[in-house]
Amino acid sequence: MSIATTGRRGTDRLKGLLGPLGVAAGAGAAFAFVGMVDPNQPGHYPTCPFLWITGLYCPGCGTLRTMHALAHLDPVAALGLNPLAMAMIPFLLFWWGRWVLRAWQGRPRRTTLAHPAWLWGFIAIVMVYWVVRNLPFGAFLAP
Structure with missing residues (x-):
């Protein structure tokens, strides 16, 4: 293996890491912003459209305040x-x-996030959570 080949592989590794590192930078910036700008104070963020229209909580209601608390x-x-x-x-x-590891190893990105059964299971959990948090016995799940 020549030095040129080794150098190229290192460059390819760094290029492969740009995606996951970019996502981490964006998520970190958003997390820092939410940490600095309190979502509990009115006027800083828009109201959840689903909550505004229906008066019911969506599965994401309270997530900004969750991130602020974290x-x-x-x-x-x-x-x-x-x-x-x-x-x-x-x-x-x-x-x-897992994405960082695959990028570092130079392995191709997977086209699927998870097995479809896991994804359907997650969708079912979100739907049940959505309904239960809006029922009287699920009030403990409300933000």
């Missing part, structure tokens, strides 16, 4: 605002880490 190192408050968002963070970090 930015201020308050995971208990974050869990109370949107438990589904809190449960998703480890999965998102896992998938992002």
